[in-house]
Amino acid sequence: METVRLGLQRWVVGRTIDTFDLLHPRAGRRHLPGAADFAARLAGRTISSAQRRGKYLWLPLDGGPDCLIAHLGMSGQLLVLAADADDGPHLRARFSFADAGQQLRFVDQRTFGGLHLDKLVPTVDGADTVPSGIAHIARDPLDPQFDDEGWVRRVRGRHTTIKRALLDQSSISGVGNIYADEALxxxxxHGDRPTDRLSRPTLRSLVSQLRTVFGDALAAGGTSFDSLYVNVNGQSGYFDRSLNAYGRVGQACPRCGSPISRVAWMNRSSYFCPVCQPVPRRRTGADGVRG
DNA sequence: CATACCGCCTGTTAGC
DNA sequence: TGCTAACAGGCGGTAT
Incomplete structure (x- = not known):
């Protein structure tokens, strides 16, 4: 998502929207007044910057509505393409600009993603602004304002498992199933380790590893597992080539050589090394669930 | 209140 | 060969 944000910053910031065409109702489902209203509100607006928090992107607009929010779901793409470029089968929305240059297109095969409008409100710390509808999304570990110690404290105070905590976007954002498994x-x-029994140094180390995983992915241009994730120029990232655990069931752990395990988890999968990441012993009566 | 987990979508692919 | 079922996954909503 940061790769996409950088692309938008380069290619669409400063440009004025001429027309917006919503081509699939699911892409605009969060804009309740409908496609015609959506188009009317965007026409003539100039994009003033490109912002991101976790997996949400937003483009602040001059003259209100405050901003356009984009969430790509798992298969969404924002592409900057020539006006005569082929639509393809999954084009969901199109932005044409007053300068008649390249268009911005929202392409989304599985339609989990979408676009909507929101107003900007100050963050709780007053440091900047955030769309009102995503104020519950926490900062991500690459955000200079992310509070490591605050996250460690919060996680240790919860009664859940560490993988669930990593995927909880209201505590730490930007972590999906792939990056959670890689950081773990x-x-x-092991993702099933109870958060209230992890030490502060262990959790600090985990944030640090997460930052490394994110940094490596960003340097490689993002993670593309099935070629659906691409940057605004249609180039896909190649970070998937450097994954150590995710998707590697049966292959050797790069650290110890043991075969990577895969288990079903929350209607998806978890990948881990059973030797480096031992399954925690179940808590029993003697240990006490509440301790 | 805190935590757990389903269902939304559709194209690809493994398996029969 | 042609079909079915599993799979990918962020997150809002609902159940516990």
Missing amino acids: WAARL
Whole structure:
């Protein structure tokens, strides 16, 4: 998502929207007044910047509505393409600009993503602004304002497992199933470890590993697992080539050589090394669930 | 209140 | 060969 934000910053910031065409109702489902209203509100607006928090992107607009929010779901793409470029089968929305240059297109095969409008409100710390509808999304670990110690404290105070905590976007954002498994592998932690029994140094180390995983992915241009994730120029990232655990069931752990395990987890999968990341012993009566 | 987990979508692919 | 079922996954909503 940061890769996409950088692309938008380069290619669409400063440009004025001429027409907006919503081509699939699911892409605009969060804009309740409908496609015609959506188009009317965007016409003539100039995009003033490109912002991101976790997996949400937003483009602040001059003259209100405050901003256009984009969430790509798992298969969404924002592409900057010539006006005569082929639509393809999954084009969901199109932005044409007053300068008649390249268009911005929202393409989304599985339609989990979407676009909507929102107003900007100050963050609780007053440091900047955020769309009102995503104020519950936490900062991500690459955000200079992310509070490591605050996250460690919060996680240790909860009664859940560490993988669930990593995927909880209201505590730490930007972490999906792939990056959660990779960071847990790097930190040698099994995702089922109870958060209230992890030490402060262990959790600090986990944030640090997460930052490394994010940094490496960003340097490689993002993660593309099935070629659906691409940047605004249609180039896909190649970070998937450097995954250590995710998707590697049966292959050797790059650290110890043991075969990577895969288990069903929350209607998806978890990948881990059973030797480096041992399954935690179940808590029993003697240990006490509440301790 | 805190935590757990389903269902939304559709194209690809494994398996029969 | 042609079909079915599993799978990918962020997150809002609902159940516990």
